[in-house]
Amino acid sequence: MSHLPAATLAGMDVPGPTARLLLRPMTDDDLDDMAALLGDPVVMAHYPRPRTRTEAQAWIDRTRRSYRDHGFGLWVLVDRVTGEFVGDCGLTVQHVDGVDELEVGYHVRPDRQGEGLATEAALAARDFAREVLGATRLIAIIAPQNVASQRVASKIGLGVEKRARYGADQREVLVHAGVP
Numbered sequence: 001m002s003h004l005p006a007a008t009l010a011g012m013d014v015p016g017p018t019a020r021l022l023l024r025p026m027t028d029d030d031l032d033d034m035a036a037l038l039g040d041p042v043v044m045a046h047y048p049r050p051r052t053r054t055e056a057q058a059w060i061d062r063t064r065r066s067y068r069d070h071g072f073g074l075w076v077l078v079d080r081v082t083g084e085f086v087g088d089c090g091l092t093v094q095h096v097d098g099v100d101e102l103e104v105g106y107h108v109r110p111d112r113q114g115e116g117l118a119t120e121a122a123l124a125a126r127d128f129a130r131e132v133l134g135a136t137r138l139i140a141i142i143a144p145q146n147v148a149s150q151r152v153a154s155k156i157g158l159g160v161e162k163r164a165r166y167g168a169d170q171r172e173v174l175v176h177a178g179v180p
Helices: 028-038 053-070 117-131 147-155
Strands: 021-025 074-079 085-096 099-108 138-142 159-166 171-178
Touching (some): 021 085, 028 053, 053 085, 074 117, 085 117, 085 138, 099 117, 099 147, 117 147, 138 147, 138 159, 147 171
Parallel strands (some): 099 138
Antiparallel strands (some): 021 074, 074 085, 138 171
16 A cells, blocks of 8 residues: 555656755765764664664665655755755655655754754655645654654644554654645
8 A cells, every 4th residue: 555646756856945955866975974964863863873874875875766766855955055964854755554655854963953944844845745746645754752853743734643663673653644
């Protein structure tokens, strides 16, 4: 079973710029920034553990496969004023309770958290899901203790739908869901 949009893009579009961010496709050149982001214990506090550099490369590889297979994925967030890497945000296919779902996910560097950048990027991803992909459902998979991510999900219109077991370790998560 699947809650994914019926058609995906043949090419690779990205959401337009937001007030403070540019979203662009992730490339191998982003490895240093992605390894620092995914290896940071603050960013990864609600994951089983921070990721290694090799796992960050695998993250980039999965993201680029998603671009090819689905026409979307996670995008790099760049500060429009400074050009600095800020984090990643975008759409991924996740398998939850036997169903393929379209998920919005986001990670922001610790020194830029609390500025509303995750919400700004997640709103762009949500709108892309609705306007470009024609999605009728969007989820966010969030650890029950991750109050900040739950606030972002709420701000983009996703409410707690259920608790589920997720990932290789079958950890408990909250599935936030809504119409994009």
